[in-house]
Amino acid sequence: MLASAGLMGLMAGPVNAGPADASHSAFAFSASPSASALSASPFASALSASPPATQQERRQVLGHDQRIILIDAGHGGIDGGTSHGDILEKDITLAISRRLFLLLRSDGFDAILNRTGDYAPSDENRWLRSSSRHMRDLAQRKELAETLPANVVVSVHINWAPSPAKHGPLVLYRQEGRSFLLARSIQDQLNKLYGMRTDPRPGKPFYLLNKITATTVIVEAGFISSPADRGRLCSPRGQEELAEAIAGGIAAYLMEV
Numbered sequence: 394m395l396a397s398a399g400l401m402g403l404m405a406g407p408v409n410a411g412p413a414d415a416s417h418s419a420f421a422f423s424a425s426p427s428a429s430a431l432s433a434s435p436f437a438s439a440l441s442a443s444p445p446a447t448q449q450e451r452r453q454v455l456g457h458d459q460r461i462i463l464i465d466a467g468h469g470g471i472d473g474g475t476s477h478g479d480i481l482e483k484d485i486t487l488a489i490s491r492r493l494f495l496l497l498r499s500d501g502f503d504a505i506l507n508r509t510g511d512y513a514p515s516d517e518n519r520w521l522r523s524s525s526r527h528m529r530d531l532a533q534r535k536e537l538a539e540t541l542p543a544n545v546v547v548s549v550h551i552n553w554a555p556s557p558a559k560h561g562p563l564v565l566y567r568q569e570g571r572s573f574l575l576a577r578s579i580q581d582q583l584n585k586l587y588g589m590r591t592d593p594r595p596g597k598p599f600y601l602l603n604k605i606t607a608t609t610v611i612v613e614a615g616f617i618s619s620p621a622d623r624g625r626l627c628s629p630r631g632q633e634e635l636a637e638a639i640a641g642g643i644a645a646y647l648m649e650v
Contacts, residue, residue, distance in 0.1 A: 394475040463543035466490035467550040470513030475553040482551040492636035531600045552613040560619035565596030565611040579642030
């Protein structure tokens, strides 16, 4: 919840540092996952979750797509995001984002994940002179998107509401044509999963939507405050389904533009 060609599976993440050096590197590189590596991964089941015809179609049409997709796993580290009991948004967004990364990479996309563990991007930001950790976090996410540079940015979050009756996914977009098309495409796929007819909405006040020049959307994958949504958000199967829906929406958008 919010308050490329030549790049080989680039993922922003911490380097394993010894006790004397707890610093993170700006980027950690990982080669494109092989079939054997993926099969050994705890997230490999996400790849088999998609219908074979759908995944094959994406590979045929988009397997050589050179556009860079940045997956922004919301929150992390000291910033847990929204919560329900001991269930934290940051853990769910990372789980969904990892699965989404594997799905897109398996389809031949230059997908990039901005964090691979439980740490805050603000830990990397030593260049912005601001006392606000939250602002350093947002600025670091923007900086990665601009440095790559990313063509598409999908920021994964979890929603919350005072009423447990509020449920379902929502995709937020900048009021700009391509951002709307991407949001609509992802929303359509999530609506099918949830059996809903929600429209994407403009997200005017959000930093990432206003500051990143790439086509950017924020995906609120469901409400942690809803018992029904929470069951999906917290289960491995539900996370796979959500990642597949988001990946399908991204692919459909890239076929359209």
